Amino acid sequence: MTEFILTESEIRRRLDLLAEDCPHVAAAVKLVGYPAERRGTQGFQTFMQVIVGQQLSVKAAATIRGRVEALVGDPANPDSYDKVTDEQLRGAGLSWQKISYARSLVETVRDGTLDVDALPHMSDDDAIAAITAVKGLGVWSAHMYLMFSLGRPDIWPVGDLAVRVGAGRIVGHAERPTEKEALTIGERWKPHRSAIALLAWHYYSNAPAIGD
Structure with a gap:
């Protein structure tokens, strides 16, 4: 699909x-x-934006997201996060908990635990299960991705x-x-x-x- x-x-x-x-x-x-x-984009960067924006206003989320993405340089590439320290991410506005979630997302995408390229081909239930297996991504995050990035109708x-x-x-x-x-x-x-x-x-x- x-x-x-x-x-x-x-x-x-x-x-x-x-x-x-x-x-x-x-x-x-x-x-x-x-x-x-x-309609949103697909891939690692979108999931990172979800983590950054959790429990923030739209304006605050956009500000911190911009700082984080400027800091890492290539926000679509998980490897870019290896170049920055937790302290730098904290300085950009991420909480320590979100930094933990961000590091977890990097590793799960990199090792294939979350195969973002496979998500469009999965059933709704399988895609939700794959997304929620990542620390910091819950059912709401999965639903938003399926609706706005994958365009699922139900x-x-x-x-x-x-x-x-x-x-x-x-x-x-x-x-x-x-x-x-x-x-x-x-x-x-x-x-x-x-x-x-x-x-x-x-x-x-x-x-x-x-x-x-």
Whole structure:
């Protein structure tokens, strides 16, 4: 499986298909419109950017990522991290824990434990298992990579707060669903849940809150 499926036209097609049977989706699209395509790059550098950006604002993550990548020189090459010390990475803004994660990522990619070139050819479950085997990369990180770098069409990232809030509001829940509740809600939208996740983010940001 190598084709990037989650294109703008496919997002619209899948949401239209769901809207035929789900009035909640139809109403959500009518209210906020279609979400945009979001396509990221593949490979080691993307995973390193995920680690650097964890638990940071978008602005802070971009600043530290820029410092780290300038420091190593060739951020797409794991070997570039051998040229810098932990103290230099700390000076660039990485916490000691993230430095540990970064070193682990370098080694797992270099020794083939995480074969980034093989990920596009794996099933969703196998790719998630491979990614989460790396220290510092959890299920949320795996879901983001599968959606935005690989374009997989049926990823349901219930670990994302905004997805849960948006999806809950789409179906009329006043309270934020738990992860378990969100999993149950998402069952009705298989095998198009990536498009719904994009709609949930879009809805979360643009729709008035229930009761407004």
